[in-house]
Amino acid sequence: MAYGPKVIEHYENPRNVGSLPKDDPTVGTGLVGAPACGDVMKLQIRVNPATQVIEDAKFKTFGCGSAIASSSLATEWLKGMSIDQAQAIKNTQIVAELSLPPVKIHCSVLAEDAIKAALADYKAKRAARRAPADQPAPQANAAK
Amino acid sequence: MALKLPIFMDNHATTPVDPRVLEAMLPYFTTEFGNAASRSHIFGWKAEEAVERARKQVADLIGADAKEIVFTSGATESDNLAIKGVAEFYAEKGDHIITAVTEHKAVLDSCKRLEREGKRVTTLPVGKDGRVDPDDVAKAIEAKTILVTIMYANNEIGVLQPIREIGALCRAKGVLFHTDAVQGIGKVPFDVNAMNVDLASISGHKFYGPKGVGALYVRRSKPRVRIAPIIDGGGHERGMRSGTLNVPAIVGLGKAAEIARAEMADEAARLLALRERLRKGLQARVPEAYVNGSMEHRLPGNLNISFAYVEGESLLMGLKDVAVSSGSACTSASLEPSYVLRALGVGDEMAHSSIRFGLGRFNTDEEVDYVIDHAASLVDRLRALSPLWEMVQEGIDIKTINWSAPSSAHV
Numbered sequence: 288m289a290y291g292p293k294v295i296e297h298y299e300n301p302r303n304v305g306s307l308p309k310d311d312p313t314v315g316t317g318l319v320g321a322p323a324c325g326d327v328m329k330l331q332i333r334v335n336p337a338t339q340v341i342e343d344a345k346f347k348t349f350g351c352g353s354a355i356a357s358s359s360l361a362t363e364w365l366k367g368m369s370i371d372q373a374q375a376i377k378n379t380q381i382v383a384e385l386s387l388p389p390v391k392i393h394c395s396v397l398a399e400d401a402i403k404a405a406l407a408d409y410k411a412k413r414a415a416r417r418a419p420a421d422q423p424a425p426q427a428n429a430a431k
Numbered sequence: 432m433a434l435k436l437p438i439f440m441d442n443h444a445t446t447p448v449d450p451r452v453l454e455a456m457l458p459y460f461t462t463e464f465g466n467a468a469s470r471s472h473i474f475g476w477k478a479e480e481a482v483e484r485a486r487k488q489v490a491d492l493i494g495a496d497a498k499e500i501v502f503t504s505g506a507t508e509s510d511n512l513a514i515k516g517v518a519e520f521y522a523e524k525g526d527h528i529i530t531a532v533t534e535h536k537a538v539l540d541s542c543k544r545l546e547r548e549g550k551r552v553t554t555l556p557v558g559k560d561g562r563v564d565p566d567d568v569a570k571a572i573e574a575k576t577i578l579v580t581i582m583y584a585n586n587e588i589g590v591l592q593p594i595r596e597i598g599a600l601c602r603a604k605g606v607l608f609h610t611d612a613v614q615g616i617g618k619v620p621f622d623v624n625a626m627n628v629d630l631a632s633i634s635g636h637k638f639y640g641p642k643g644v645g646a647l648y649v650r651r652s653k654p655r656v657r658i659a660p661i662i663d664g665g666g667h668e669r670g671m672r673s674g675t676l677n678v679p680a681i682v683g684l685g686k687a688a689e690i691a692r693a694e695m696a697d698e699a700a701r702l703l704a705l706r707e708r709l710r711k712g713l714q715a716r717v718p719e720a721y722v723n724g725s726m727e728h729r730l731p732g733n734l735n736i737s738f739a740y741v742e743g744e745s746l747l748m749g750l751k752d753v754a755v756s757s758g759s760a761c762t763s764a765s766l767e768p769s770y771v772l773r774a775l776g777v778g779d780e781m782a783h784s785s786i787r788f789g790l791g792r793f794n795t796d797e798e799v800d801y802v803i804d805h806a807a808s809l810v811d812r813l814r815a816l817s818p819l820w821e822m823v824q825e826g827i828d829i830k831t832i833n834w835s836a837p838s839s840a841h842v
Contacts, residue, residue: 290748298748304816321834322780322819325742325759325768329818347818351744351759355816400835 290352291386297356302363305345307331312416315409317401326350326394328358330401332365332373334409341365341373346401353391357381357398365402370409376402436752438798442732442791443586443614444756448683449639449792455686456641459679467676468667478678485685492688493612493631494622495648501668502681505645506613509632510537510580512647512672513609516658517578517630518545521607525575531555531563531592532774534582537632538611542580551575560725561590561775569600578607583615583631587758587771587787588724589733591615598627607656613637613645617691618730619699623648629656635680639792640687644680647671698792703731705790705799710734712803717810723758723772723785732790735772737781738806740820741813746786749809753802758785780819 290298306329307314314333320326327350333343344362348355360381365373378395381387387395439447448456459481467482469475486497503509518528530542532554542552553571555563563581572579579601584591594610601608609630615621616631617638623631631648635641649671650656664673714720719739735758738746743759758769759782768782777785788802814820822829 295748298745301816306821318818318832319835322783322829323778323834325744325779325783327818327834329821347816347821349740349817349819350742352748354742355745 293360293385294353294356294387297359297385298352301346301355301359303343303345303359303366304347306347307333307343307345312412313409315405315407315412317404317406317408319400319404320350320397322349326354326397328354328397328401330358330361330398330405332405332409334370336413339370341368341370350394350397351391353385353387354394354397356385357387357394358401360384361398361402370406373402374406434797434801437754438752438794438802439754440788440790440794440798440802441754441756442789442794443589443637443787444789445636445642446639446791447793448636448641449687449690451690452640452683452686456679456683459682463678465678467678468665478676481682482676482678485681485688488685488688488692489633489646490648492621492692493616493633493648494624496651498669499623499648499651501647501649501671502676502684503645503647503672504643504677506535506611506632506634506637507537508672509634509645509647510535510611511541512658512661513630513632513649514538514541514578514580515545515661516671517607517609517656518550519659520657521577525577527551527553527573527576529553529555529568529571529576529579529581531557531581533557533561533585533588533590533771534580535586535611535613538580538582555581557774559775559777560728561585561588561723561771562725562728563592563597565593565596565600568597569604572601572604572606576604576606578609580609580611583610583612583621584619584730584733585724585771586614587769588735588775589614589730589789590724591619591728591730593728594628595626601629602627605654607654614730617688617695618702618732620695623650629654630658633684635684635687638687638691641680641683644677644684646684699731702790702794705794705796706731706734706788708796709788709790709799709803710736712799713806716803716807720810721777721781723775723777723781734788734790736786736788737772737777737784738786738810739781739784740817740823741810742783743785745813746784746806746809749813750802750805753805755789756787758787759783 309316344365346358348358378399381395465474465478467478490497607629612631613634629650633646635644723735743757772782
């Protein structure tokens with residue numbers, strides 16, 4: 288398969304590779320995919336609690352060159368976005384930017400899933416911290 | 432000697448035509464261009480003479496008689512002809528065929544078509560080493576079994592099947608035995624009589640002959656094997672395969688067979704040394720690199736190895752100066768990882784991480800050393816990018832993680 292120049296560029300020089308402390312309350316972590324399917328993406332964001340702006344983003348990906356490029360591109364876009372802007376990123380934008388062929392569209396879907404999962408994790412942490420200390424956590428209520 | 436890039440290390444997919452083969456072929460495109468079926472003039476006679484010489488060269492390589500060689504367009508046709516031809520000709524005798532899960536698609540899909548047409552097919556499993564257990568073959572044979580088809584050497588993992596044992600038990604039970612010998616012929620010794628083979632598929636371009644030509648060995652005595660043709664026409668090849676003979680390619684196949692017969696022993700020893708240099712070099716530099724399939728029963732030029740926690744296609748992309756292939760889903764349109772590796776039970780994630788190195792006649796020590804260097808540093812780079820590698824370094828067992836549903840990854 289021939290790769291587009293932008294996929295090759297991200298594969299050769301991936302942006303924002305690494306990890307953020309996942310227990311930090313300002314960090315949201317998304318881990319999506321499965322080893323058996325040949326793709327796993329871990330995408331993390333650090334959000335400024337005062338401004339709700341994503342100040343940092345990191346990724347690690349097990350997958351093909353297009354999966355690596357999709358997640359690398361996602362971290363590049365996320366930095367400086369508000370969480371509402373991040374929520375609006377669509378996989379089709381990644382497909383267009385990287386010129387992914389049809390057989391690689393699932394890589395962009397996975398990157399969108401990873402963004403959504405990281406945002407959800409951040410929001411859940413924030414909601415848990417806001418819950419009054421004298422009340423049980425919502426999950427505990429749900430379990431009863 | 433300076434290293435020439437790119438390096439071709441995918442000799443199970445195809446091989447370059449040996450210059451000696453090309454030289455033998457050339458006159459048959461231009462001056463000796465006759466139709467081997469033309470009986471009335473010198474052009475036809477010369478072409479026929481060349482075809483008969485090639486028939487003998489191919490027969491000699493596998494211990495057969497020249498009359499037992501049927502030329503075809505390649506091994507896919509040979510597999511189709513053997514399986515469908517036997518199924519049709521022996522339809523009154525029985526309706527049951529035995530094969531194995533790691534066979535080439537030309538065999539499996541021929542069997543599937545027959546199944547749709549009402550035949551019964553038993554597909555045997557393989558062990559972790561990739562080999563069929565001859566006892567399983569013996570147990571699967573029943574009164575209505577007409578054919579057992581088990582390959583000699585596997586195209587992905589290079590594992591050699593126990594065809595001598597399978598041939599002996601098929602002969603004892605009076606069942607015909609076909610072997611897709613494409614990857615083994617010219618690489619490791621193969622003898623139709625010593626191995627009790629009744630039909631064998633051969634491909635030219637897998638052992639330094641041209642593409643578009645192959646052969647089917649069809650035993651003529653003890654037992655005399657009959658097959659119904661799948662291509663009808665002028666009755667060429669004793670009625671088993673009509674169609675004007677591809678004389679230049681057949682001459683090339685014959686020459687390739689002659690060279691293989693003369694040089695196989697030396698070449699196998701050299702390739703085994705190269706393969707071991709590659710395997711040891713990679714395993715010394717890369718932790719958690721696992722060979723897939725038996726090391727003991729294996730083609731000398733094959734190394735199929737999984738680099739855990741790194742995806743195969745991303746490896747291929749990084750090894751851009753080296754032509755190899757992967758069992759990863761991403762290299763195929765289907766998004767399914769290699770069915771051969773899955774059949775060994777190595778796990779889908781390890782199938783996704785596999786690389787097939789196929790060493791051949793023209794590979795050198797320098798090329799192997801270059802590949803070791805590049806592959807090892809690339810695996811390091813990709814592991815630094817791998818969330819799975821990170822988890823394993825942190826002591827997390829990735830099997831305990833509740834991974835998200837495959838559906839989200841495979842839209």
